[in-house]
Amino acid sequence: MNKQDLLLLFDKELRKNLHTPGYRREVTEHVIRHVSLHGERGFIIDSRVNEENASEVIQEEMNYFNRLGVGFEWKVYSYDRPNDLKELLGQAGFTIEPQESLMVMDINDAHSLRHRKQQTYVNEIVDQKGIREMISLIDIIWEDSHEELGNRLWRDKQNDPDSLYLYGIYDDDRLVSAAWICFEKNSSFASLWGGSTLPEYRGKGFYTSLLSVRANKAKEKGYQFLTVDASPMSKPILEKHGFYCLAYSYGCQSPELSRNH
Template sequence: MHEDLLQAYDDQLRGAAELHGEVDVERLGPLWLAQFRGDRGFITYRSLPADAREIADLVDAALEHFRERTAASSVEWKTRGHDLAPGLEDELLERGFVAEEPESIMVGRAEGLVADVDLPQGVEVRRASSVEDIRASYEMQGIVFDDPDWRSRAEDAVRRRESGEQQELWIAVADGAVVSTGRLEPVEGTDFAGIWGGATLPEWRGRGIYRALTSRRAEVALALGKTLINSDSTEFSRPILERSGLVKVSTTTPYVWTR
């Protein structure tokens, strides 16, 4: 069963399907080289050659592309733990990429995430309905993840909403403040919707709030005809998703180069 889910992930969610909101995309052999808003570069692929020398050449060529031909201030190379890619991590590290924390690739049936959850008194779960909601959500995420760039991420989310991109931001509110949040991003042309950006203030954790946000996003995904859910999960949210029936099919580690 896990193998079927991993196959669906590889077949439907890698490569072009990852490039939502890109400013510019070029192909370099098996690689997609994308430039996003905010001067962020991104490198992904469906598979790589099994030859270490060919991989090293691809890393050199991709890095040269971003150094010489774009304004990217940082570039993420997204690796997956189940890929056959001999020497890739060593080549990235030698060229100045820095490994960030690994995350679990979680995949499962959307219906398994739907549940009745008793929320704490005074907590409301709803779609973010205004620009103010979006900014408050990202400010809260900035606190949770110690992210000094939350403002630019918030403004990018506002632009994506105004452009009509299909995504939904859900929030939990208590006493007028956002205490938990998460996005739903249906992937066009696939069976998948992704759940991203999950964050809950420490004092509100363990009370069913994130579980309720996950359930509501799964209900919306099903209404859109999406039967599978995926997420790159931190250790905070992985146990919640596992209890809902999602399984860890692999890992992903971002390697980031900074100009």
């Protein structure tokens, strides 16, 4: 499958047709939004706007989520239109997160990962305690609170355990590296998340070990592709193992809610 066909498949399965556990999918003339059923932040995963109506639609979506009393992320990809959508969101007060690379790999080509000797120090995380430890690790690395993410992961693991697998590497009883994989229903793609390692434990192959165990799990479950939004630090490692870049993505976070709410 060539790059353009693969991008079209990604766009169809993980944007236009995506269904997220714990969220209500709403399709309007201009956007596909996902609204949390638990009062958490929502997100817009796909949009159909142009230069004439983009600013108006952005304001409408800000008003919509404002009425719900929650913030949201508008996910923008480098091939979205209009070309200045990210800049228009910034002008509306959104915080534009650093660029990430949309990386994809055919699992059948993942020889270096799938045939890597499995490290006995990679542990599957299955309980709330482990997820809390993982969130504490992410909080330390990114210097921010991820409590809502932890709540969602634990909820999803309880409600549909086969859709989410989490892994960690420990030094004695201390979690030092962690990552997870989500299996999207009715999709060819399994998505990789996390991949966080404490600075003093980097360079030991932990990131690659976590990649390997997740690639094998995806193969076991019959998925064809792995996908991940990669930071500049992760991109070279992923490229080394056969991932290639389809596009770039930007998480655009809505401004704080109106004080009227």
